[in-house]
Amino acid sequence: MKEINAALLPQAQGGPAAANGVRPCVACEARGLAVCGALSDHDLAELSDVSRKRTLEAGDPLFFEGDEPGAYYVVRDGAIKLYKLMEDGRRQVVGFLFKGDMIGETYRPTYNFTAEAMEQTELCQLSKDKFEFFIDGSAALSRRLLTLASSGVADAQNQMLLLGRKTAKERLASFLLWMSEHAVERGDDPLHLYVPMSRADIGDYLGLTIETVSRTITKLKKDGIIELGDRSLIHIKNLSGLKMLAGD
Amino acid sequence: MKEINAALLPQAQGGPAAANGVRPCVACEARGLAVCGALSDHDLAELSDVSRKRTLEAGDPLFFEGDEPGAYYVVRDGAIKLYKLMEDGRRQVVGFLFKGDMIGETYRPTYNFTAEAMEQTELCQLSKDKFEFFIDGSAALSRRLLTLASSGVADAQNQMLLLGRKTAKERLASFLLWMSEHAVERGDDPLHLYVPMSRADIGDYLGLTIETVSRTITKLKKDGIIELGDRSLIHIKNLSGLKMLAGD
């Protein structure tokens, strides 16, 4: 039962981790963050039976826009980007997922975006049918998923305001603030941001080119708002200044 | 019980229609379209008890961004726009609602946008607490709401692609196609669109100015793609041409 979808997977999991097979969700480090927090220990133990660990390397796709959803995924660790492509290659990143986030295309016939790992990422893969059976049986889980979907809509609407009406500087400032707020939720330092996405990813998320992203970051640096560190780290030196710049 | 929230309403309903009070949801013309379709006749009869009819005139606000949600609303007839404002007045329309659509800020602490009628609009107002009690008790309703929320997210992501990466012409074409598809869902003629929104509304939805909207519509007219009729009517003369222009 753990292996039902193995044949459909883009890449089957290899290496030493595979030997561990399913780990109990009860002890999952992402449990507190994730949707699984809505379930009792007993339910979670059952969920373990329909879940399966997946590991992706940087650049690996999880699924493509238009694919039929075969599973739900919870990010245990790492970072995923979600994007849509136009025929001529124009790209729009519609979201980023980090530890505890879920891919919630609940009850949709096809995925509306492509999902791709930005770095090595561990996922919990939940069988679609089994998980939906769980949803129907648990009002708490339904409620949690509805709440998540609603905040997903709210996030998307904020992004619409950004894309439709904000200047390049306001977009960058809003993006950094968003990253900061989500760092808080995950219990990370909100002033020393780990930003695993490339300039191209940021540009495609903010509706800008890599050049504009680069230039705007340089300006923020010169204004003393932020500082760039090693390994994708961005230090926010002036949070209130950043909030001013974000507009709203 | 029908009147519990009457004191909180921005404008109490007046005129002859008020005398009717609550009309049974069972016979509601929007039932087939709306979320209520997920409920049995029996449940709907109960829902009638916690629902109340509201009528808005063009320009009337239903609620403001930041307000605490006190109710859920289903549009029975008319048209509503949802928008967010920045301090300096820049505006982003994040959605339009028509017959059968629901305002689904499920389980959120505040509304994320302002809702305003674009023409005379009839709404069914459902008590928040009562309706949430219904949700918890009905897996079918939960499922329906989750499906709606998911397609709301998908819609929002498509709009992100539009706002982030499409040209003015592509935006207008995509908008008209979107209107056409939703006309089909509502059982209206998909080639003779009723477009109740002003140029300003369209511009603020597409991240453009009224001037650019006007110029672009003129171009579409000159290219023989569309034709403008009386009373907010737009006739699509070349649907496949429109699809070409929309990109994706």
Next chain:
DNA sequence: CGCCAGCTTGAACGAGGTCAACGGGAGTGG
């Protein structure tokens, strides 16, 4: 060391914004 991918910086361009003038239909009042 050399190569390549990702990032930065500069210079010129252009799609859409801004500013301004005008037109036409609905409502109002004489």
Next chain:
DNA sequence: CCACTCCCGTTGACCTCGTTCAAGCTGGCG
């Protein structure tokens, strides 16, 4: 019935922000 106003949409001329094109820079890795 016309004169007047107001609002909305259209059109034109000019400008600007972000894009495009191009050149260098930096660091990781063979």
